[in-house]
Amino acid sequence: MTVTIKWLAHASFQIKTQSKNIYIDLEKAANPKEEADIILATHSHFDHCDPEKINQVRGDKTVIIAPADCHEKIGGKVHSLKPGEETTVDDVKIRAVHAYNETRFRAPGQPFHPKGFGVGYVITIEGKTIYHAGDTDFISEMKELGDIDVALLPVGGTYTMENEDGADAAITINPKVAIPMHTWDKDTSGFKNKVESNSNVKVVVLTKDGEYEVP
Numbered sequence: 001m002t003v004t005i006k007w008l009a010h011a012s013f014q015i016k017t018q019s020k021n022i023y024i025d026l027e028k029a030a031n032p033k034e035e036a037d038i039i040l041a042t043h044s045h046f047d048h049c050d051p052e053k054i055n056q057v058r059g060d061k062t063v064i065i066a067p068a069d070c071h072e073k074i075g076g077k078v079h080s081l082k083p084g085e086e087t088t089v090d091d092v093k094i095r096a097v098h099a100y101n102e103t104r105f106r107a108p109g110q111p112f113h114p115k116g117f118g119v120g121y122v123i124t125i126e127g128k129t130i131y132h133a134g135d136t137d138f139i140s141e142m143k144e145l146g147d148i149d150v151a152l153l154p155v156g157g158t159y160t161m162e163n164e165d166g167a168d169a170a171i172t173i174n175p176k177v178a179i180p181m182h183t184w185d186k187d188t189s190g191f192k193n194k195v196e197s198n199s200n201v202k203v204v205v206l207t208k209d210g211e212y213e214v215p
Helices: 051-056 068-074 140-144 163-173 189-198
Strands: 003-009 012-016 021-024 038-040 063-065 086-089 092-099 105-107 118-125 128-132 150-154 177-181 211-214
Touching (some): 003 128, 003 177, 021 118, 038 092, 051 068, 140 163, 150 163, 163 177, 163 189, 177 189, 177 211
Parallel strands (some): 038 063, 150 177
Antiparallel strands (some): 003 012, 003 211, 086 092, 118 128
């Protein structure tokens, strides 16, 4: 069955099959139009967890998974997964993994995303495995993700990886396909060139509302 990944904005994506509709990191520039079966948020920053956008596509049966500090913002029933924990929603398996900064700080000793603040997710749907990294540096835990079909990786710099270390992460993770996100309108050609020159990973650069069908 077809699995389609649509880039809505920033780190916001829609993952869709014939029977399931999943949104990740909905924020104000995203324009989700269909009711969600599952909504994931990687952390509570406004550009990853917008309650207005979430509630726009939230239905009575929608399952929402987000870190604990998102709960008050979102309201209603929200589940949390810590790194290493997983859950299954119908036929969709969701595993939380680490996402944090080691080298990017708002002040000395104060990372923008400290360890334990947010997560990434590994989503297995229709036999395909999709990794959404959240906001993170290139961290050692990425070596332990296992087989990944599509990796959604932030390369905007300042708060996350940039083209150079984002490419190193993609090469290490070794997915079939890497899609850059959280780009802040940055040119991602350096990311694409480095990844494809040093691995068998295909890089797909999406425009807003562009789609990629997972083979």
